[in-house]
Amino acid sequence: MAIIDVDAHFEPAADWLDDFPGLADRLPEWLPESDPRIPRGVNTPEAFAFFMSDDLLRGAPAAQRMPIAELLTPHMHRIYDPEAHAGYEGASMAAEMTDVTQRIAWMDAQGIDKQNVISGTGYTLARVIEDPILARDVVGSLNTWMADAAGEHADRLMPVTTLRFDDLDWAVAEMARMRERGSRMFVISSEPVNGLPPTAPEFDQVWSAATDLGMVALLHIGMAPAMIHPGWANTTNPRLVRVLSVTQPAQSASVLLHAMILEGVFERHPNLTLLLSELGIDWFTNSVDTIDLLAMPGVSPLVVGDYDLPLTPKEYVRRNVRISPLPAPHQSPVDLLAALPECAVFSSDYPHHEGNPDPAGHYERLLRDVDDSVREGFLHGNIEASFALTGDPL
Numbered sequence: 001m002a003i004i005d006v007d008a009h010f011e012p013a014a015d016w017l018d019d020f021p022g023l024a025d026r027l028p029e030w031l032p033e034s035d036p037r038i039p040r041g042v043n044t045p046e047a048f049a050f051f052m053s054d055d056l057l058r059g060a061p062a063a064q065r066m067p068i069a070e071l072l073t074p075h076m077h078r079i080y081d082p083e084a085h086a087g088y089e090g091a092s093m094a095a096e097m098t099d100v101t102q103r104i105a106w107m108d109a110q111g112i113d114k115q116n117v118i119s120g121t122g123y124t125l126a127r128v129i130e131d132p133i134l135a136r137d138v139v140g141s142l143n144t145w146m147a148d149a150a151g152e153h154a155d156r157l158m159p160v161t162t163l164r165f166d167d168l169d170w171a172v173a174e175m176a177r178m179r180e181r182g183s184r185m186f187v188i189s190s191e192p193v194n195g196l197p198p199t200a201p202e203f204d205q206v207w208s209a210a211t212d213l214g215m216v217a218l219l220h221i222g223m224a225p226a227m228i229h230p231g232w233a234n235t236t237n238p239r240l241v242r243v244l245s246v247t248q249p250a251q252s253a254s255v256l257l258h259a260m261i262l263e264g265v266f267e268r269h270p271n272l273t274l275l276l277s278e279l280g281i282d283w284f285t286n287s288v289d290t291i292d293l294l295a296m297p298g299v300s301p302l303v304v305g306d307y308d309l310p311l312t313p314k315e316y317v318r319r320n321v322r323i324s325p326l327p328a329p330h331q332s333p334v335d336l337l338a339a340l341p342e343c344a345v346f347s348s349d350y351p352h353h354e355g356n357p358d359p360a361g362h363y364e365r366l367l368r369d370v371d372d373s374v375r376e377g378f379l380h381g382n383i384e385a386s387f388a389l390t391g392d393p394l
Contacts, residue, residue, distance in 0.1 A: 003360060004380045004394070005107075005115040006185075006324050007220070007277040007347035010097035010157075011043050012121055012145045020141045027138060031128040035062040042124045043094045045076040051124070051222055052076075053238075055245040059230030071238045079353050087353025093120070095351045097149040104153055110360040112348070113380070114156050114394060116185050116218075119146055122162035123187050123222050132166040139164060140174055147181035154182030160218060161186040165193040168202065172209040179213040184387065184394070185275070186210070188217050190224040190252040198256065199263035211271040214392025216322075216383075219253055221278035226251040250283040257321065258291050258313075266316040267309055273386035276323040277347060281331055285339045288317050318342045322386060327356035332366055333378060341374045345383045 017024040030036030038047045049071040057065040078086040079093045097117070107115055122142045129135035139162040146159035161178040163171045163186055175186055188198060196202055210217055226248040235241065253276055260266060260274065276284070292314040294300045295307040311319075318340060324347035325331035333344040346363065349355030356362050367375045387394045 002376070002380050003110065003112045003346055004383050005112045005348050005350075005359075006218075006275060006322070006345050006383055008115045008117050008350045008355075009093075009095065009120060009352055010103070010117040010146070010149075011094055011119055012142060012149070013096045013098055014041065014043075016142070016145045019145060023137065023141055026134055027129075031125075032130050034130060035065065037065075037068050038124070038128060042128070043080075043121050045072055045080050047120075047124055048076050048079070048093070049073075050128075052242045053245050055226045055248070056228045056230070056233050056241055057245070058225065059228065060233035061230075064233060066233070066236075066238060066241055071241060087355075088357050090351060090357060091353040091355070092351045093353065097146060100149060100151065100153050100157060103157060106350070107156065110348075110358070112360070114158060115348075116158050116160050117146070117150075118160045118187070118218075118220060119162060120222065122146070122160075123220065126162050126164055126187070127189075127223065132164060135164050136167065136170055136174075143174065143178050143183075144181075147178065147183070150182060158182050158184050161215075163187060165189065165198075165203075165206070168205055172205055175206075175209050175213055175215060179215060184214065185216045185218045187223055188219055190219055190256040197259065199259045199265050204265075204268060207265060207269040207272050211269055211390045214387060214390040216273045216275050216386055218275045218277060219256065219279070221249055224249065224252045224256075224279055249279045250287070253279045254283065254287045257287060257317075261291060261309075261313045261316050262304075264309060266320040267311070270319070271389045271391070272320055273389065274321050275345070275383075275386075276321070278326065278349065279323075281323055281325045281333060281336055281344070284323050284343070285336060288314055288340065314340075319389075322382060326354055327359040327362045328354065334366065334370065337367075337370060337374050337378060341377060342382055342385070344378050346379050 027040050029040055031038045031040055038050050046068050049068050053071050078084040122139055126139050143161055150157045150159055161183045165171055232244055292312055294304050295313050321343055322345045323343055324345050325333045326349055336344045348359040384394055
């Protein structure tokens with residue numbers, strides 16, 4: 001087997017809270033508490049509508065936010081209906097991590113050796129629970145549930161750790177706990193927490209823990225909200241709200257990328273890897289070229305001043321950044337592999353409707369004319385190099 005899948009999905013069972021006595025009693029029926037819009041089960045069409053609109057609506061006063069009922073579409077209901085077959089046959093936004101052997105069999109058929117599995121329930125709860133103590137208890141319990149479900153297959157089916165960053169000591173401890181349970185990645189946010197950006201010196205303990213533990217930081221769609229003027233929420237057109245909220249997935253990812261380079265995060269933590277998933281890929285090369293050009297001597301003294309880091313921005317990116325496309329025709333990595341061959345990595349997004357039931361076949365056809373070494377890097381070598389960089393290879 002020669003494929004490492006950096007981005008696939010599994011959700012906890014609908015009754016997962018029952019495994020943690022008293023936790024359900026502490027969790028409100030609707031979230032967020034200050035503006036209840038999502039049932040606490042969160043793996044629902046309402047939660048999908050929330051994420052399809054919140055980049056815009058979060059900046060508007062609660063009383064002016066378009067109700068979730070108006071933002072729902074029939075297709076949102078279909079993608080959560082196991083009988084509707086939205087997308088390919090068997091696609092599911094709500095696939096529960098209760099039949100691990102079936103997932104392993106699918107991985108074997110695809111030639112996937114290892115797979116990072118992300119819980120949308122996890123990062124949704126991390127984003128919408130406002131009480132920081134309750135949020136840490138909930139996402140920590142969900143991390144435990146996912147690791148328990150992976151069981152004896154945790155060496156291949158690796159749960160991605162969900163975190164909150166309002167208590168960095170807790171975040172580091174949770175990373176260490178979940179690394180013991182087989183996790184090799186943890187979800188981050190592109191936004192400052194309590195006014196502290198992830199490039200601040202105080203955050204270095206998280207980046208140091210990542211490299212010490214042999215873990216990769218994952219910025220995933222849903223945790224990289226765009227910044228949009230709230231005045232655009234003054235509309236009665238739900239289509240406009242949805243489109244404005246989802247057509248800039250790379251905005252805050254690009255901000256984070258540039259900040260981590262210029263603030264010296266990759267210089268201080270040379271063995272750290274930042275993985276970007278489900279944020280598109282067409283923007284990436286241009287973003288890297290832009291910051292690389294601005295940092296060249298004499299090009300932009302008014303903006304950058306004297307760039308004094310020992311590596312160029314592009315050199316940091318090639319060493320410390322990875323990005324995964326969706327296995328879909330509109331996100332072909334061929335051009336990206338030509339420009340930055342070290343950076344692109346394989347993902348299936350399975351079993352989501354925008355994923356692919358045959359990602360190996362998809363990329364075999366798409367990359368037929370790509371150099372063998374570059375193709376192997378995409379399928380497994382590039383992300384293996386990221387883990388090897390930490391001293392704890394896969």
